Amino acid sequence: MPTAAPVGRERRLEIAQGQAPFAAYVTCSDSRVSPEILFGRGLGELFIIRNAGNTVDTVALGSIEYAVAELGVPLIVVMGHESCGAVKAAKAVVDDNATFPGSIGRMIEPIIPAVLEVRGSEGDMLDNAIRANVSRVVKQLRTTTDPLLLDPQAAGKLKVVGAHYDLDTGCLRTASLVPHSRILAG
Numbered sequence: 001m002p003t004a005a006p007v008g009r010e011r012r013l014e015i016a017q018g019q020a021p022f023a024a025y026v027t028c029s030d031s032r033v034s035p036e037i038l039f040g041r042g043l044g045e046l047f048i049i050r051n052a053g054n055t056v057d058t059v060a061l062g063s064i065e066y067a068v069a070e071l072g073v074p075l076i077v078v079m080g081h082e083s084c085g086a087v088k089a090a091k092a093v094v095d096d097n098a099t100f101p102g103s104i105g106r107m108i109e110p111i112i113p114a115v116l117e118v119r120g121s122e123g124d125m126l127d128n129a130i131r132a133n134v135s136r137v138v139k140q141l142r143t144t145t146d147p148l149l150l151d152p153q154a155a156g157k158l159k160v161v162g163a164h165y166d167l168d169t170g171c172l173r174t175a176s177l178v179p180h181s182r183i184l185a186g
Helices: 009-015 058-069 085-096 104-118 125-143 147-154 180-184
Strands: 023-027 046-050 075-081 159-165 172-174
Touching: 023 058, 046 058, 058 075, 058 147, 075 125, 085 104, 085 125, 104 125, 125 147, 125 159, 147 159
Parallel strands: 023 046, 023 075, 075 159
Antiparallel strands: 159 172
């Protein structure tokens, strides 16, 4: 059960002057995985970038860069989750040549390489693809991005970690050496 987070009038007045989040979360739009609620965080504590499948396009990357360069965020968490519908859709494209209406197909295109990467691997293909998708985004942010993110990482002022949230248990597992408590408690 999440702890009570500061969200009242006093907190709103305090953060109206500016924000200083301790982490940026790149996570899925899925209504079951809202980081503020899951981890009992209040207004102004987390900078959230959400889209289906926790991918990083130009808009997401610009938001992440803003969080780091302008707000001084020292931690970026890329969080995937169990039963991700966007990854499931990308898997359907790979497995069944599925197509989706509107912009959905274009939205899941960046996830398809993660699905292809785990084809033939042991274990649950969907779960493996969800984890591979997180790893691909983490790698992107660690290695193939702008100096706005690369320089603070090289200086030890910014960590980029991957995480997987289990809907059944409520556990968050990281794919790095950063302890869970660093992510969950400012």
